[in-house]
Amino acid sequence: MPAVQIAGMMPAPLSRTRLGWLAALLALIVLAGASWLGHRHALARSFEELSHRGQNTLNLAESTIQGQLERFERLPELLADHRAIRSLLLAPRDPDLIMAANTYLHDVATLLGASDAYVMYRDGETLAASNFDKPYSFIGGNFAFRPYFSDAMAEGHGRFYALGTTSNQRGYYFGAAIDVAGQRLGVMVIKIDVDDLERAWASEDLRIIVTDPEDIIFLSNRPDWLFHAFGALTPDRLARSMETRRYADATLGEIDFQTRSDRAGFRLLSGHGRDAVASEYLVVQSFMPQAGWTVQVLLPTRAARMQAAGFVALALLAAGSLALIALILWQRRRQLALRLEMEQAAKDDLERRVIARTTELRAANAALQGEVSERRAAEAELRKTQTELVQAGKLAALGQMSAALSHEFNQPLGAARNYAENAQLLLAQDRQTAAQENISRILNMIDRLSRISRHLRNFARKPNQQLREVALADAVQEAQELLGWRLRKTGVTLEVDLGPPGLQVIAGPVRLQQVLVNLLSNAIDAVEAGEMRALQLTASAEAGRVRVTLRDHGPGVPEALQPRIFDPFFSTKEVGKGLGLGLSISYNILRDFGGTLSVRNHPQGGAEFTLDLQAAAPTAEAAE
Ligand code: ADP
Numbered sequence: 285m286p287a288v289q290i291a292g293m294m295p296a297p298l299s300r301t302r303l304g305w306l307a308a309l310l311a312l313i314v315l316a317g318a319s320w321l322g323h324r325h326a327l328a329r330s331f332e333e334l335s336h337r338g339q340n341t342l343n344l345a346e347s348t349i350q351g352q353l354e355r356f357e358r359l360p361e362l363l364a365d366h367r368a369i370r371s372l373l374l375a376p377r378d379p380d381l382i383m384a385a386n387t388y389l390h391d392v393a394t395l396l397g398a399s400d401a402y403v404m405y406r407d408g409e410t411l412a413a414s415n416f417d418k419p420y421s422f423i424g425g426n427f428a429f430r431p432y433f434s435d436a437m438a439e440g441h442g443r444f445y446a447l448g449t450t451s452n453q454r455g456y457y458f459g460a461a462i463d464v465a466g467q468r469l470g471v472m473v474i475k476i477d478v479d480d481l482e483r484a485w486a487s488e489d490l491r492i493i494v495t496d497p498e499d500i501i502f503l504s505n506r507p508d509w510l511f512h513a514f515g516a517l518t519p520d521r522l523a524r525s526m527e528t529r530r531y532a533d534a535t536l537g538e539i540d541f542q543t544r545s546d547r548a549g550f551r552l553l554s555g556h557g558r559d560a561v562a563s564e565y566l567v568v569q570s571f572m573p574q575a576g577w578t579v580q581v582l583l584p585t586r587a588a589r590m591q592a593a594g595f596v597a598l599a600l601l602a603a604g605s606l607a608l609i610a611l612i613l614w615q616r617r618r619q620l621a622l623r624l625e626m627e628q629a630a631k632d633d634l635e636r637r638v639i640a641r642t643t644e645l646r647a648a649n650a651a652l653q654g655e656v657s658e659r660r661a662a663e664a665e666l667r668k669t670q671t672e673l674v675q676a677g678k679l680a681a682l683g684q685m686s687a688a689l690s691h692e693f694n695q696p697l698g699a700a701r702n703y704a705e706n707a708q709l710l711l712a713q714d715r716q717t718a719a720q721e722n723i724s725r726i727l728n729m730i731d732r733l734s735r736i737s738r739h740l741r742n743f744a745r746k747p748n749q750q751l752r753e754v755a756l757a758d759a760v761q762e763a764q765e766l767l768g769w770r771l772r773k774t775g776v777t778l779e780v781d782l783g784p785p786g787l788q789v790i791a792g793p794v795r796l797q798q799v800l801v802n803l804l805s806n807a808i809d810a811v812e813a814g815e816m817r818a819l820q821l822t823a824s825a826e827a828g829r830v831r832v833t834l835r836d837h838g839p840g841v842p843e844a845l846q847p848r849i850f851d852p853f854f855s856t857k858e859v860g861k862g863l864g865l866g867l868s869i870s871y872n873i874l875r876d877f878g879g880t881l882s883v884r885n886h887p888q889g890g891a892e893f894t895l896d897l898q899a900a901a902p903t904a905e906a907a908e
Contacts, residue, residue: 315603319596326595328548330588331566335550338490338568338581345492346570346579348484353456353575356398356476357443360460363392364472369403369412373462373469376411385412386423399455399477403462405470408433420451431528432459436471445478445502445575446530447511454478454502456575478503491565491582498525500536502577512537514553543567553582564589693736696729703729736863751877753900754796756787756823756830763800767808776808776817783823788900789830795873799881802866803834803893809857810838810891825899832895840885849883 363369372378372385385403393401393414400422402413408428415421427433427449435442436459445456455475462470485492485505494503498521500513511534513521525531541563543553554564565582572579703722710719760780764771771778789796804819811817816837823832841849848854850871855864867881874881879897886892 315600318603319600322599323592323596324547326592327589328550330591331546331548331550331585334566334583334585334588335568338566338583341490341492342568342570342579342581345485345581346572349481349494349572349575349577349579352476352481353443356396356456356458356474359396359398360458360472360474361441363389363401363474364460364462369462369472370464372403372411373405373464376405382412382423386414386416389414390416393474396474397476398474399453400451400473400475402473402475403470404428404433404459404473406437406468411470415451420448422450425450429527429529430457430459432457432473433471435459436461436473437468442471443575444528444530445496445577446528447532447534448475449529449532452532490584491580493580493582495578495580496530497576497578500525500531501539509539511535512539514539514541514543552585689736693733696732700726700729751790751792753788754791754793756789756832757782757785759791759793759796759800760821762797763804766797766801767804770805770808774808774812774817776811776819778804778819778821781820781822784825787823787825787830789877789879789897790900791877791879791897792873796877799870799873799895802870806866807834807836807838807891807893809861810836814838828899830897830899832897833892835886835890835892837890840889840891841883843885846883850881 366388368381368384368388372381375381389401389403389412393399398414400414402415402422403411404427405411408426410422410425410427413422416423430442430444430446432442432444435444440461442459443457444459445454447454454477456478458474458476459471461468462472482503482505491509492503492505493501493509495514496502498513499515500511500517501509502511504510511531513536515538517536517538522536525536541553541555543551545551551567551569552564553567564585566585566588567580567582569578569580571577703726707719707722707726710716710722760782764778764780770776804821807819811819814837818837820835821832822835823830825831845856850867851864852868853864854868855862871881874895874897877897879895882894882896884892884894
C-alpha cells in the first residue's frame with residue numbers, strides 16, 4: 285500500500301513546481317513587456333514635455349528675431365529719402381556731399397543702433413558709409429555680388445544675412461533702392477548686428493541655432509557649431525554659398541550628426557557611436573519665410589531619458605513591492621492555514637486522548653466502585669466482628685469481675701459463717717468471752733464487706749460533683765492522717781515536699797484525698813516487705829499546671845503491665861488484698877478534674893506516679 289501511495293503522490297508536487305516556474309517566467313515576460321511599454325510611454329511623455337518647452341523657446345527666439353528684423357525693415361527706405369543721400373547719388377564724386385552723407389549715416393546708425401549704414405552706387409560701389417572713419421570702412425568697396433543689392437536694384441527691396449566681407453562680422457542686411465527722378469541710382473543699406481540675438485540665448489542649456497537653406501549654421505548660442513553644416517558639404521552646396529560670398533572667407537565645417545524621427549514622430553539629432561545618446565537632442569524647428577531662416581531649438585534628451593528610465597524603475601520597484609507584499613500575504617495565509625491545520629490536528633488528538641482517558645477513568649471508576657462496595661462489605665464485617673469482640677470483652681470483664689467479687693465476698697462470708705457457728709457452739713458451752721470474740725470477728729468481716737461495696741459504689745458513681753479550688757497541702761494532710769496508723773504499723777516513712785507554699789488545684793476535695801490515699805496505700809503495699817521503706821511526695825507548679833509525684837522504693841511496675849494497671853479489676857495482689865479498682869478509679873477521677881495520672885519506673889528503682897492537675901488562679905500567681 286505505501287508504495288502505491290508514494291507512486292501516486294510523486295508527480296503532483298513536481299508538476300506544481302514546474303507550474304510555479306512557468307508562472308514566474310510568464311510574469312517576468314509580462315513584466316518585461318509592461319516595462320518596455322511603460323518606458324516607451326514615459327519617454328513619449330517626457331519628449332512631449334521637452335518638445336513643449338522647446339516650442340516655447342522656439343516661439344520666443346522666433347519672435348525676438350522677427351521683432352529685430354521688423355524694426356529695421358522699413359528704415360533703409362526712409363533713409364534713402366534723405367536729401368544728403370539723393371544729392372550724393374546725383375554727384376557721387378563730390379567730396380563734400382560724401383562727407384555730408386557720411387556724417388548723416390553715422391548719426392543715423394548710432395541713433396538706430398544699427399551696425400552700419402551705407403549707400404551703394406548702382407554699380408555696387410559704396411559711396412558713403414557710417415563707418416567712413418573706421419579701418420574697415422566700406423567706402424570704395426563693391427558688394428554687387430550681394431543679393432540685398434541685386435534684389436533691391438531689381439525689385440526695390442533686398443535682404444540678406446552674411447558675414448561681412450570687410451568687417452568680418454555677421455550681420456543682416458536690409459537694402460532699399462534709391463530712385464531719384466525716376467532713375468534707380470543706388471541702394472541704401474543698413475546692416476544690423478546679430479550678436480545681440482545670440483546673447484539673449486546664451487544662458488540656455490539647450491542649443492538654439494539658425495540655419496540657412498544650405499543647412500549651414502549661421503546663428504548659434506554655442507560658438508562651436510557656428511559656420512558648420514549638418515551632413516557633408518557637397519561641392520554644389522559650397523558653390524551656392526560661394527556665389528553670394530555669404531560666409532566671406534570663413535572656413536565651413538561639418539557636424540557629423542544624424543537626424544532621425546522616433547516612433548512617436550519626434551525629430552532627434554544624435555552623434556555616432558558611444559556618445560550617440562549622451563549628445564542626443566530633440567529638435568523643434570520653424571522656418572521663417574521672410575528671412576529664409578530655419579530656427580531650430582535643440583534640447584538635450586538625456587534628462588528626459590533618465591526621467592523615463594526613472595519612472596520605469598519606480599514602476600518596477602512598486603510592482604516589486606506589490607509582489608513582495610502579495611508574497612508575504614500569501615505566505616502568512618499559508619502559515620495561518622498550516623497553523624490552523626496543526627491546531628485542528630492537536631485538538632483532534634486531544635479529543636481522542638480525552639475520550640480514551642474518559643473511558644479509562646470510567647473503567648477505573650467502576651473498578652473503584654466495586655472496591656468501595658467490597659470495602660464497605662469488609663467494614664460491615666469488621667464492625668460486626670468488633671461488636672462481637674466488644675460483647676465478648678464485656679462478658680470477659682463481667683466474668684473477671686464476678687470471679688473477683690465472689691472471691692472477695694465468699695471469703696469473708698465463709699469466715700463469718702465459721703465464726704457464727706463457733707459463737708453458737710461457744711454460747712451453747714456458755715463460753716461467753718470466746719463467743720464475744722467470734723462475734724467481733726464477724727463484725728470485722730461485715731465491715732470489710734461494706735468497705736468493698738463502698739468501693740464498688742464509688743466506681744459506679746457518675747462524676748457529677750462540682751470542682752473547685754482545693755489547697756493541695758490540705759488534701760495531703762488529710763490523706764496522711766487517714767493512713768497514719770498504717771505508716772506507723774509498717775514503719776514506712778513519708779517525706780512531703782510541696783514546693784511553693786499555697787499551691788491550689790482545681791479538684792473535688794474528697795476525691796483528691798481518695799486518690800492520694802489510693803496511691804499512698806499502694807506505695808505502702810509495695811515497700812512494706814522491702815528494705816527501704818520510704819516514700820517521697822513532691823509537688824511543683826509550671827505553666828498553669830501542678831504536678832504531684834509520689835515515688836516509692838518498691839519493685840516498680842513491670843513495663844508490660846504499665847498499660848494495664850489502670851484497667852478496672854486489674855490486680856497482681858493476692859485475693860483478699862486487692863480488688864484492682866483503686867488505680868482505675870483514681871485515673872477516672874483525675875480525668876474528671878481535667879488532669880492525668882501516669883506511671884513510670886524511677887531510673888534508680890521504684891515506681892513513680894504523677895498527677896497532673898489544673899492549677900487554680902491564685903496558685904498560678906503564686907507560681908509566678
Ligand atoms: P489493688 O491495689 O487492689 O491491686 P490497684 O488498682 O490499686 O488495685 O492496683 C493495681 C495493681 O497495680 C496492683 O495490683 C499492683 O500490681 C500495681 N501497683 C499499684 N501500685 C503499685 C506500686 N506502688 N508499686 C508496684 N505496683 C503497684
